[in-house]
Amino acid sequence: MIEFKVLKNSQKSQARLGLLKTDHGLVKTPSLVPVATQACVKTLDSQEIEKTKSQILISNTFHLFLKPGDELAGDIHEFMNWSRPLMTDSGGFQVFSLGFGKDFNFGKVSSEKLSIIEKSNQPKSIKITDKGVWFFSPLDGKKFFMGPEESIRIQENLGADIIFAFDECTPPRATKEYIKKSLERTHEWAKICLKVKKSDQALFGIVQGSCYPNLRKKSASFINSLEFDGFGIGGDLGEKKSITKNILKNTIPYLDPSKPRHLLGIGKLDDMENIIKGGVDLFDCTVPTHYARTGTAFVNKGKLDLKKTKFLKDKKPLDKSCSCYVCQNYKRNYLCHLTRAKEITGLKLLSFHNLYFFNTFVERIREKIENNLI
Amino acid sequence: MIEFKVLKNSQKSQARLGLLKTDHGLVKTPSLVPVATQACVKTLDSQEIEKTKSQILISNTFHLFLKPGDELAGDIHEFMNWSRPLMTDSGGFQVFSLGFGKDFNFGKVSSEKLSIIEKSNQPKSIKITDKGVWFFSPLDGKKFFMGPEESIRIQENLGADIIFAFDECTPPRATKEYIKKSLERTHEWAKICLKVKKSDQALFGIVQGSCYPNLRKKSASFINSLEFDGFGIGGDLGEKKSITKNILKNTIPYLDPSKPRHLLGIGKLDDMENIIKGGVDLFDCTVPTHYARTGTAFVNKGKLDLKKTKFLKDKKPLDKSCSCYVCQNYKRNYLCHLTRAKEITGLKLLSFHNLYFFNTFVERIREKIENNLI
Numbered sequence: 195m196i197e198f199k200v201l202k203n204s205q206k207s208q209a210r211l212g213l214l215k216t217d218h219g220l221v222k223t224p225s226l227v228p229v230a231t232q233a234c235v236k237t238l239d240s241q242e243i244e245k246t247k248s249q250i251l252i253s254n255t256f257h258l259f260l261k262p263g264d265e266l267a268g269d270i271h272e273f274m275n276w277s278r279p280l281m282t283d284s285g286g287f288q289v290f291s292l293g294f295g296k297d298f299n300f301g302k303v304s305s306e307k308l309s310i311i312e313k314s315n316q317p318k319s320i321k322i323t324d325k326g327v328w329f330f331s332p333l334d335g336k337k338f339f340m341g342p343e344e345s346i347r348i349q350e351n352l353g354a355d356i357i358f359a360f361d362e363c364t365p366p367r368a369t370k371e372y373i374k375k376s377l378e379r380t381h382e383w384a385k386i387c388l389k390v391k392k393s394d395q396a397l398f399g400i401v402q403g404s405c406y407p408n409l410r411k412k413s414a415s416f417i418n419s420l421e422f423d424g425f426g427i428g429g430d431l432g433e434k435k436s437i438t439k440n441i442l443k444n445t446i447p448y449l450d451p452s453k454p455r456h457l458l459g460i461g462k463l464d465d466m467e468n469i470i471k472g473g474v475d476l477f478d479c480t481v482p483t484h485y486a487r488t489g490t491a492f493v494n495k496g497k498l499d500l501k502k503t504k505f506l507k508d509k510k511p512l513d514k515s516c517s518c519y520v521c522q523n524y525k526r527n528y529l530c531h532l533t534r535a536k537e538i539t540g541l542k543l544l545s546f547h548n549l550y551f552f553n554t555f556v557e558r559i560r561e562k563i564e565n566n567l568i
Numbered sequence: 569m570i571e572f573k574v575l576k577n578s579q580k581s582q583a584r585l586g587l588l589k590t591d592h593g594l595v596k597t598p599s600l601v602p603v604a605t606q607a608c609v610k611t612l613d614s615q616e617i618e619k620t621k622s623q624i625l626i627s628n629t630f631h632l633f634l635k636p637g638d639e640l641a642g643d644i645h646e647f648m649n650w651s652r653p654l655m656t657d658s659g660g661f662q663v664f665s666l667g668f669g670k671d672f673n674f675g676k677v678s679s680e681k682l683s684i685i686e687k688s689n690q691p692k693s694i695k696i697t698d699k700g701v702w703f704f705s706p707l708d709g710k711k712f713f714m715g716p717e718e719s720i721r722i723q724e725n726l727g728a729d730i731i732f733a734f735d736e737c738t739p740p741r742a743t744k745e746y747i748k749k750s751l752e753r754t755h756e757w758a759k760i761c762l763k764v765k766k767s768d769q770a771l772f773g774i775v776q777g778s779c780y781p782n783l784r785k786k787s788a789s790f791i792n793s794l795e796f797d798g799f800g801i802g803g804d805l806g807e808k809k810s811i812t813k814n815i816l817k818n819t820i821p822y823l824d825p826s827k828p829r830h831l832l833g834i835g836k837l838d839d840m841e842n843i844i845k846g847g848v849d850l851f852d853c854t855v856p857t858h859y860a861r862t863g864t865a866f867v868n869k870g871k872l873d874l875k876k877t878k879f880l881k882d883k884k885p886l887d888k889s890c891s892c893y894v895c896q897n898y899k900r901n902y903l904c905h906l907t908r909a910k911e912i913t914g915l916k917l918l919s920f921h922n923l924y925f926f927n928t929f930v931e932r933i934r935e936k937i938e939n940n941l942i
Contacts, residue, residue, distance in 0.1 A: 232909045233902070239913050241897060262905045266880045273905075275897050506640045523615060523649050528607070531636045531647075535606045538912050539613050 196355060196396040196423055198454045202563060208446055208473030209563050214250075214454055216279040216355040216396075218271060221249045223454065223475040224563075226466075226556050227281060228482070228549055232257050233267060233274040235549070236483050237542040240276040245519060246546055247553035250279035250355075252478045256288035259340075259348050260331050269353035281478075284345045284358040284387075284400070287428070287459065292329050293320035294365040322362065324379060342386040350393045358426050358458075359387040361400040366430050373404045381416050388420055396423035398456060404430045405437050407444040414448035424454040427474070435468060442472030463492060463555060470559055471568055482548035487541050489533040492551045498526070500544065505530035518550035570729060570770040570797055572828045576937060582820055582847030583937050588624075588828055590653040590729035590770075592645060595623040597828065597849040598937075600840075600930050601655060602856065602923055606631050607641060607648040609923070610857050611916040614650040619893060620920055621927035624653035624729075626852045630662035633714075633722050634705050643727035655852075658719045658732040658761075658774070661802070661833065666703050667694035668739040696736065698753060716760040724767045732800050732832075733761040735774040740804050747778045755790050762794055770797035772830060778804045779811050781818040788822035798828040801848070809842060816846030837866060837929060844933055845942055856922035861915050863907040866925045872900070874918065879904035892924035 197215040204210060212223040228235050228243065230251040235243050243251070258267050267273050271280055321328040326341020340348075345360035361380040364373050384399045391397055399422035403409030417425060427445055438460070449455060456476040457469055469477060482492065489501040493513040498505065508526040520529075520543045532540025562568045571589040578584060586597035602609050602617065604625040609617050617625070632641050641647050645654055695702040700715020714722075719734035735754040738747050758773045765771055773796035777783030791799060801819055812834070823829060830850040831843055843851060856866065863875040867887040872879070885895040886903065894903075894917045906914025936942045 232905070232911060234906060234909075234911045234913050237912045237916075239897075239917060241893075261909055262880050262901075266901065267905070273902050275902070506636050519615075523613075527636075527640065528647050528649070531606070531641070532608055535608075535635055537606060537608045538611045538915065539608050541912065542611075542916065543613060 195394050196454075198424065198452065200451065204471075204563050204568060205566065207471035207568055208442075209471045209559075209568055210473070210475070211560060211563050212454065212475055214279070214475075216250075218277060218279045218355055219249075221279050221476075222560060224470045224556060224559060225249050225476055226552050227252045227456070227476050227478040229254075229478050229480045230274070230276075231480075232261070233270050235545070236487065237538070237545040238483075238549075240274050242546060243276070243549070244278065246549035247557065248278075248549060249553075250281065250476070251276065252281040252283060253352065253354065254288065255282045255285035255345060255348050255352065256340075258282075258352060259285060260333055260338075264348040264351040267352060271353060279356070280354040281356040281456075282349045282352050282354040282358070283458065283478075284360040285340055285348070286345070286358075286361045286400075287363045289320065289327050289329050289340050290322075290363040290365075292332065293322070293327075322379075324382070326360070326383075327362075342383040343390050346387050346390050346397075350391070350395065353393075354395065356396045356398060356424065357391075359384045359397060359399045359422070361402055361426075361428055363429055364402070364404060368404070370404075370406060370409075373402075373406065373409060377402055377409055377413055381413070384417060384420060384422075388422070398422055398424040398426045398454075400426040400428045400458070401445055401449075402429045403441075403445075405441060407440065410441055410444040411448055414445045418449050422453070424456065425449050426456045426458050428458040435465065438465070439468060439472055442469065442474065446473035463552065466556060467559055467568065470556075470563075479552075482552045483545045486544035486548045489540070489544065490548075491529070491544050492548050500526070500530045500533040500540075502530070503534075506534075512547055513551065516547065516551060516554070518547050520544075520547040520550075569768050570828075572798065572826065574825065578845075578937050578942060579940065580942055581845035582816075583845045583933075583942055584847070584849070585934060585937050586828065586849055588653070588849075590624075592651060592653045592729055593623075595653050595850075596934060598844045598930060598933060599623050599850055600926050601626045601830070601850055601852040603628075603852050603854045604648070604650075605854075606635065607644050609919070610861065611912070611919040612857075612923075614648050616920060617650070617923070618652065620923035621931065622652075622923060623927075624655065624850070625650065626655040626657060627726065627728065628662065629656045629659035629719060629722050629726065630714075632656075632726060633659060634707055634712075638722040638725040641726060645727060653730070654728040655730040655830075656723045656726050656728040656732070657832065657852075658734040659714055659722070660719070660732075660735045660774075661737045663694065663701050663703050663714050664696075664737040664739075666706065667696070667701075696753075698756070700734070700757075701736075716757040717764050720761050720764050720771075724765070724769065727767075728769065730770045730772060730798065731765075733758045733771060733773045733796070735776055735800075735802055737803055738776070738778060742778070744778075744780060744783075747776075747780065747783060751776055751783055751787055755787070758791060758794060758796075762796070772796055772798040772800045772828075774800040774802045774832070775819050775823075776803040777815075777819075779815060781814065784815055784818040785822055788819045792823050796827070798830065799823050800830045800832050802832040809839065812839070813842060813846055816843065816848065820847035837926065840930060841933055841942065844930075844937075853926075856926045857919045860918035860922045863914075863918065865903070865918050866922050874900070874904045874907040874914075876904070877908075880908075886921055887925065890921065890925060890928070892921050894918075894921040894924075
């Protein structure tokens with residue numbers, strides 16, 4: 195059960211301030227949703243995550259289904275000792291991305307992205323039917339089936355406050371024709387998800403349609419016509435900001451404004467203000483923790499690469515205006531040393547800082563909306 | 569500057585309760601000294617270490633000299649933001665162990681340990697002179713020299729409360745003849761260390777002598793005759809408990825009882841009570857954190873291997889009698905999942921628990937001494 199209240203609509207953009215009430219507490223929107231793929235935000239424990247100003251996490255249905263299994267994980271609030279709001283995605287993106295390799299026939303290649311895809315080591319054979327998708331576990335090669343019913347059953351076992359409908363994610367090189375067909379399937383699955391859900395978890399429907407304005411409009415209108423508690427905006431959002439902006443333009447106006455909107459899997463630091471201005475309330479993103487594990491810290495003036503020796507002489511905090519635990523306790527020279535010495539502790543401290551930094555960044559965007567600046 | 573006070577001598581053994589005062593606070597002895605090799609207890613940050621009941625840490629002169637360099641690290645209290653007591657070892661063990669390979673001529677092999685040594689990947693060429701030792705950095709192959717003067721200079725730069733004299737550590741297969749010669753060198757170096765030290769850091773002399781009672785007695789008497797603030801007991805302590813016991817019997821009685829005694833690099837859980845009964849006040853040990861990183865947790869009933877799937881169904885804390893942060897917040901099923909899913913967070917949580925568990929274990933030994941039980 196969730197309640198969502200729009201507290202303020204910007205006069206300058208589609209941005210808005212909202213309050214999301216869940217059985218596990220409140221979320222001020224817009225909000226970043228840090229990613230706890232395997233019921234764990236990488237390098238941090240749940241008590242630490244709370245201290246990064248994170249309000250809500252998203253965990254991964256596909257990964258938890260395979261390991262340790264949704265029955266064993268059970269309610270992941272309890273499993274990971276996270277008493278605050280939580281989402282699970284539907285598993286769709288992960289299952290379908292197993293088939294993004296070139297062997298799988300999605301029609302003719304429509305973009306130059308093929309070379310990127312070819313480099314991926316993902317297994318290439320999945321079989322999509324109208325009921326769902328057969329796939330081989332990348333962990334042990336075992337064959338599994340996942341469709342809307344399975345996804346909802348798993349997500350009910352995992353017990354997050356917000357769950358997502360099972361959708362087909364088309365690969366970047368899919369043809370428009372394929373995407374059209376796929377969209378029909380996603381819409382059928384959306385209806386099934388609503389029908390089979392027994393829990394009182396909030397269910398968000400997912401808008402697809404790749405980068406085609408007409409398909410996005412069609413999908414948004416259709417998903418909006420069903421009894422979802424909120425919306426996910428998924429699939430290929432384009433690599434260019436202008437495309438993302440265009441997609442939001444062709445999606446947001448077709449969605450009931452009283453319901454929350456979650457943009458799936460995006461959120462580089464410089465994307466955030468734009469997607470929020472486009473009308474997004476929630477968005478998940480692995481950037482803060484992923485970059486941390488490569489030795490990169492986000493600061494007001496950009497990024498610091500702490501693998502560089504020059505920081506060994508730098509006794510300033512990562513960001514002097516940051517009030518996080520790491521900036522209060524450690525200096526760049528030590529963080530550089532830990533990074534270069536391959537100490538796990540360094541990855542942890544950078545992950546903490548980056549999450550805190552991103553959450554603070556979004557907090558400031560909320561203040562900008564409050565103060566009519568965007 | 570340190571002050572050491574023996575608060576109680578056991579009537580049943582050589583065990584004793586003591587209080588060590590340093591410029592960075594107190595240490596109740598006997599005490600475990602967790603290892604912060606690279607100015608970091610692996611997987612934990614300094615604020616976390618404080619919460620594991622750790623009273624004092626030992627950092628590694630050799631590693632910090634090579635990376636980031638003692639000049640760059642500077643005072644490691646400040647560098648790693650650890651405001652409590654701190655030791656550095658002399659670097660001797662690490663430098664000399666570079667030469668433990670079979671190519672290096674230490675005389676005839678005296679034990680069956682050669683096969684273990686042969687399997688090691690350590691570089692095999694160091695050159696020992698009466699002034700110190702030439703070695704190649706295992707990081708980049710650069711040639712360095714370290715002797716008593718260099719070791720003290722580095723340790724002065726690192727600024728720990730307690731530093732150690734530079735000693736030659738003989739390999740397990742060294743002959744008695746070689747060990748005798750080496751001991752003379754170690755004793756000469758001990759005098760040089762005392763002479764060149766300019767800081768007011770406490771300096772501990774190191775007793776060597778391998779497993780030969782006469783050499784241990786000789787070394788203890790000699791080191792005791794110098795103006796050290798305390799003693800380290802180093803070198804080959806034997807793999808069998810009976811040998812360690814014998815070494816302590818031939819060392820402890822020859823040391824001034826008013827000064828603290830540190831046993832270097834030992835401390836498996838079931839060794840602790842014995843070495844404390846043998847008269848040891850302090851001992852460093854990587855076991856709690858090393859085992860944690862292999863997925864092993866220490867509990868009252870022994871060890872748990874959290875890689876085993878059976879723990880995925882186990883919703884008990886690691887140890888129900890443990891009051892550490894991990895046992896208060898997480899269950900075995902989640903810790904097993906994190907371990908199996910190779911999440912860094914799991915390594916951190918197990919390291920935290922193990923350190924807390926070891927420190928609590930030693931706390932109970934202190935209580936036993938207090939209550940005349942050992």
